[in-house]
Amino acid sequence: MNRPVQDRPPHGGLHARLVVERPAFRLDVELEVAAGEVVALLGPNGAGKTTVLRALAGLTGLTGGSITLDGRPLHTLPTEHRRIGMVFQDYLLFPHLSALDNVAFGPRSDGASKAEARRTAGELLERVGLAEYAAVRPGRLSGGQAQRVALARALAVRPRLLLLDEPLAALDAHTRLEIRAQLRRHLADFDGATVLVTHDPLEAMVLADRLIVVEHGSVVQQGTSAEVARRPRTDYVARLVGLNLHRGHGDGAHVKVGELLLSASDHVEGPAFVAFAPAAVALYRSRPDGSPRNLWRARIDGIERHGDNVRVHLDGPITASADVTPAAVADLDLSPGQEIWAAVKATETHAYPA
Numbered sequence: 001m002n003r004p005v006q007d008r009p010p011h012g013g014l015h016a017r018l019v020v021e022r023p024a025f026r027l028d029v030e031l032e033v034a035a036g037e038v039v040a041l042l043g044p045n046g047a048g049k050t051t052v053l054r055a056l057a058g059l060t061g062l063t064g065g066s067i068t069l070d071g072r073p074l075h076t077l078p079t080e081h082r083r084i085g086m087v088f089q090d091y092l093l094f095p096h097l098s099a100l101d102n103v104a105f106g107p108r109s110d111g112a113s114k115a116e117a118r119r120t121a122g123e124l125l126e127r128v129g130l131a132e133y134a135a136v137r138p139g140r141l142s143g144g145q146a147q148r149v150a151l152a153r154a155l156a157v158r159p160r161l162l163l164l165d166e167p168l169a170a171l172d173a174h175t176r177l178e179i180r181a182q183l184r185r186h187l188a189d190f191d192g193a194t195v196l197v198t199h200d201p202l203e204a205m206v207l208a209d210r211l212i213v214v215e216h217g218s219v220v221q222q223g224t225s226a227e228v229a230r231r232p233r234t235d236y237v238a239r240l241v242g243l244n245l246h247r248g249h250g251d252g253a254h255v256k257v258g259e260l261l262l263s264a265s266d267h268v269e270g271p272a273f274v275a276f277a278p279a280a281v282a283l284y285r286s287r288p289d290g291s292p293r294n295l296w297r298a299r300i301d302g303i304e305r306h307g308d309n310v311r312v313h314l315d316g317p318i319t320a321s322a323d324v325t326p327a328a329v330a331d332l333d334l335s336p337g338q339e340i341w342a343a344v345k346a347t348e349t350h351a352y353p354a
């Protein structure tokens, strides 16, 4: 969404290695975010995402590592001297200050005159479409408006690094869509580095240029959303993008997963992942004949609604999910505990090195 990486100054952006040790938790993460780039941190609860943001902001001390922003060390500075804008889930606006004074607070603390700070704040409120709410206090703003004031306030200090922690989580579903689209435009205009934490893969894909997946305090995968979705490397990522994922051993045209030999559309030798979409799994009551495909005997472990379809959880030589239509569930008379045949075409089975 932003300028290509090669057009940016060579030392611009964020370079960090963050080590934070706690009694039962160790974070050790490397982050490279170019100026103008938006990176989303995704990961399960307790993975360390918020700790990354807090460490970048200087709210949590580093046990090891270092941070540079636009070529200058950042970890040696106290929070208030880091050129960082922060938007957290609950916005943390000052309740007794107007929207304008909330936004003016940062520039004022940086030494701007009252008039200058208010002029900057007015311009930013206008940019986020809230010029007419300048005099209103946070208690009388909607969730979406408060979120935009929080973004304006974060941008008012002319940050070189923007940290967003679940910025849309407090909004209802409808407002979230609208604010997400606006936030995307504001982020595209921002020429510093942005690190966004979210639980929502869609939010990450819409807002970020690149995803970094953190589990147990470490980066387990990174890349564009298409790269991550195409080749998930952990169960968490596979579930996130809705794919069946197995680890096996490739011998060229096949990957052996446990006792099951799967044909794939790609050739892999050695340790390999195999992935296929639940929608690519077909179910049969009796053994189907015909075109070659991956076929196995499975036991139905559970059946649940999944959007307009039904997701059938399968046990057997491999565990897998199959998405079928409600009509197919009725036709096949599917029920938990039942034995069934499951099939996936080789062309819909993707293999890649593990």
Ligand SMILES: Nc1ncnc2c1ncn2[C@@H]1O[C@H](COP(=O)(O)OP(=O)(O)OP(=O)(O)O)[C@@H](O)[C@H]1O
Pocket (backbone or CB within 6 Å): 022, 024, 025, 043, 044, 045, 046, 047, 048, 049, 050, 051, 052
């Ligand atoms: N102030 C703290 N003191 C001690 N341990 C903490 C503190 N804050 C977080 N932790 C622990 O550090 C680990 C990482 O927490 P963190 O909040 O960074 O995870 P997260 O990925 O942001 O999770 P969530 O998605 O649930 O917000 C967890 O095990 C958590 O219990």
